[in-house]
Amino acid sequence: MHKENSSPKNPQKIRIITNVLKTALLLWLRSQVSQISQLKVEIQASDRQLLSGRIPGVSIFATHAIYQGLHLTEILLNAENIRINIGAVLKGQPLRLLETVPVVGEVILNEEDLNASLSSELLSTALNDVLLKLLPEHSPNAKPITWQKISLANNNLIVCGIQAPETNPTTIEMSVSIELLSTHSLQLSQIQIKHDTAVLTEGNQGHYLDLGSDVDIQELTLIPGKLVCRGRINVNP
Template identity: 85%
Template sequence: MHKENSSPKNPQKIGIITNVLKTALSLWLRSQVSQISQLEVEIQASDRQLLSGRISGVSIFANHAIYQGLHLTQILLKAENIRINIGAVLKGQPLRLLETVPVVGELILKEEDLKASLSSELLSTALNDLLLKLLPEHSPNSKPTAWQKISLANQNLVVSGIHTDVTNPTTIEMSLSLELLSPHELQLSQIQIKQGTAMLTEGNQGHYLDLGSDVDIQELTLIPGKLVCRGGIKVNP
């Protein structure tokens, strides 16, 4: 009798906790972005794990999210072995990670979304830092380039904008081939940088970008109109 009475209660109880966690996780994810058009969250966890604040797995699917000015076309993420502040969540407080979480997934960026991201501080600063790395003699005292256009081809990226110096604004165009050298390193080659009609640099010499040990990229594909990235990253509390 005891088993018959308790069995229907557990699924209901855990269903409530799961719904609370889904809501809390959705709210936390939405708090990380300024805009999102679609968000789906799936939680995989046993009753014991949920009640102890451990989640064995979470799957997240999102469309057209904006994170710190970056327009992300589509995101599919999966994470395992997550520890959260379950006691606080059940009291209606915000969800918080208690440990670093390895996340794997896929990110798709369409060309029009990359163009819309050019005004973001994250992308514009990264491109200006890259320009200085590729062209160290480029005047460090001049104003940063205002990037305006970007196009994608087969493993090739072309970005252009307006460079403003003290006297004369000119166009800058940077073209390069981008390949994955290791899970956290990118190799840049076939680099061409033009200012106005003058070619500032041209050659196949290799340059490398280290993205850090928290990054684990397994695939980086540039095709006309789209960038696809698959791999993992560590999300810190």
Template identity: 60%
Template structure:
């Protein structure tokens, strides 16, 4: 019997490959996070592109995701020209990126999720580094324990303790947050209070370089919410 190469059969084959690719991409994304409430993936690619392992356009939406201890309220990502191991995927193996993928995204983190992230190593380490720069004489031997974050208009307020729980130093840290260029954060109007006594205040500035893989277009703080829009390179 001659092989059926009708357009309908070929279309069904491609649909199966697209479904398998979408499922593999979802599994890969879920492997990157420890928790996610909602995850939607949309792929736009021609038959030839899919079979060659090139995905020209992918849209990803996730809500209430946790990445390395960081709680993300909502995130929308769009990636283009993704090179993947399509042959291995069709054999049931995990998806793997073959090249760096530039990803454009919109990120929203609500205050409650930011507070849930205080226990994460990524956020606590970043905050510790800032505090050590500001108050080296206090933080040289005492490890900060972060308790609360409040978001205001372009301002962040943090509460922390230094030292053991039975004999600690409570501190309140305030600063304005501003985006400089596309990859640098500037902390200005920094104020550190200990029992209503100012340990640091005035025109102190602190700069934080986000790295060459980051290109931030917008970073805004409003009461209870942080909004970020930009691009980041995802490495294989």
């Protein structure tokens, strides 16, 4: 009996296309960071699902990644129900997300990487916002602060910087206890802010920091030398 020998070609072509899609996804992930030491990606999708532009799940493990100037020691993430621009990718265009993707996972920053992140706009702006929250009289028009060192203790953060006018630069030291109040807000307490040797503010009165609706933190742990954060964040297209 004569057997058709053309049928295996279709699965082979599909496999080639899905390999292209997986490569495009890896390239997109790498494009989100300026540097990465190790990246492992597991794509939980059938060939048919990939060809429809829907990816039920992706698991990502990375070490020593730099995202917008933040040095991330270790990342373990899981994303579900991802929609991508499949038609454009097959034409050789870059991969894009078509919908917001909720990402659940864990991020670890050791103290060394946290200090390396001080020059990033994200971290320096966050520290300035905290200082303004705790010390409202420190207006945005004040001399800029160059943050230089972060130390981590049990639920406590100590950050030091230099406020540098043209002559006679002065030091700023901010010590604050941080606890998770809700999934999108932090409580700041046991506050002490020094300007040179003068104590500007000190007390245990609680202040609250809203992290926004795109954040859903389940755990935030500060221990000597390490910060661990577990939760969910929305990645927008």
